[in-house]
Amino acid sequence: MKSSAKNGSLLALSSSPSTGLEVRLAARPVGLPNLDHFDVVEVDVPAPAPGEVRVRNLFMSLDPGMLMLIAGGSSLPMPRYEVGEVMYGDALGEVVSSADPSLSEGDLVVHRFGWREYAVAEASAFRRVDKAAYPSPSMHLGFGPVAYIGLMDAAGLQPGDTVFVSSAAGATGSMAGQIARLKGARRVIGSAGSADKVAHLTGKLGFDAAFDYHDGPVLDRLREAAPEGIDVYFDNVGGEQLRAAIEVMNVHGRVAVCGALNRQSTARPDEGPGDLLNVLGKRLTIRGFTLWDHLDRAAEFGEQFRDWLREGSIVYDETVISGLESAPEALLDLVRGRHTGKTVVRLGS
Template sequence: MELAEVPTARPGQVVVRTTLFALDAAARLFLGDVGLPLPRLAPGDVVPGAALGEVVASTDPDFAVGDEVCHQLGWREFAVADAAALRRVDTAVLPSPTAYLAPLLTAWAGLVVAGELRPGDTVFVSGAAGAVGGLAGQIARLRGAGRVIGSAGSPAKVAHVTGTLGFDAAFDHRDGPVLERLGALAPDGIDVYFDNTGGAQLAAAVRLLRPHGRAVLCGLLDRQNGPRPGRADGEEATLDLGYAIANRLTLRGLRTADFADRRAEAEQEIGPWLAAGRLRLDETIVDGIENAPHAFVDLLRGAFTGRVLVRVVGQPDDKADLSPRDE
């Protein structure tokens, strides 16, 4: 952890004291070479991600001291940002402040827009015990999917996915070839695949997608620590695009930023589900910013279900002079 002075706010900027920030497994893709054309974080860079905090100084009329806000400036105790980079937390829109840290737009846009989810569809979600996967399966169910199937990495997570999150069925992807396990739960095939893993699960799903099926490519958990083969003996991890051609499949990459203009629409639908208790925010809170690296490693190892949040604690009030600079 690096310590530095907190800059004061210039005109149009706001200083935010972080209370919670989210850990995102996808950040691993920017921390080393995983064979993808993505920018890499340099030593000293702040790991990005969603965060909640309280305004402690402001030179912008839209934000006052004491306002609760969210931003994407990641792992830090204080953030200094242009006002345009902040969103005010409004519990009339999303009833829980931590909902602003949840990947709601990712899950919603992946299903509704990229996946073109239709009532009655059979949906398969890999990484279903994770932050995105758990929400995607719940949203699919709430939007009228006929059957929602998930995969997870342990019997306990499988039980969580079906018992707590309400999936119709789930399987342990480590317990035998994925093609066999998924095929047994979806003997007539699937219509939508929400892919958080890549690898063998993507290869199996493409084989089982019905004609005109849709695969939403959201995550790469199977290679976040570098490429690796399928786990089960004889399991095929190579994607056979012949199935995509024969069945006229749609495979679409998902980047949440592409759907920023749909955020209000997504939150308008999701907010009432949260308020009524129909959609669950699956969260684990770790105390102390100093524990974030260890928790991040544990996240990559599959130690958690749902979203992992770090609560920043132990910040003295006199840590920095936060008054605006005279210009």
């Protein structure tokens, strides 16, 4: 990873309000990226033109899906990152200069201009959020809405369902398991990649059962955890866990395909769902979904989420990494299983 300053010391200049750091894709990797595939560059931050605002980013989100935008060539409904250009992603910032009446200095906004300390763009590209909504503003970047839409819309969760969630200690998984319980699931089972995470799931997050997917065949572990079968699988992973879930599913079971960590963490094609005779015989539904198709439901989730937080019936986990320069390594660490909950990068001081 290269870092370049326009003049003099990078640290001294990065505190100047007229310049800021951004992360660019330096080269497209074959397989997984390493730090050489990222450049951290200091750039001028222009004053906003009429109709624009300048935003100082406070937090940015990291998502394993970014690895697919780095690789390019995926079927995700969003543009890949281009070599030599700044990357993008969800971020939360504060308006520091406004040339548009719809936003004022001091407003807190969410937007898609992550991977940079400052963003300057048309005011309509930013959405103002309530400063008092959550204990930490970083929670505006949480993946609760993803989990909610996956369970309610893609999987059609019903009270009494038995629900299995993979990567259950992560950003979407930790929310999916808890939301399933709050929405009346009879039994919630999670998988994760270490004994500590498994203990966290059944301890702090209230899962009924959990297992480490490295501990022998997933099919055996899932059968033990769900002796009466599962009705819903919230799939963050694909691969062996998807095949095991289909095997253990009850008649009319539903799979919500949220992510592809098996592929994202190895950069190898996934072997897929296996013998589809099970899908036919048990009349299963396997449905992919993205948050972007359901953004209108995010507010509905937000209201319920704030109620659950007030009641103390939901736990919000996050891993906070400091500094934009640390973001590339943190993205790689995310799929190495080194974080729990939602991973965000705190920008600036």
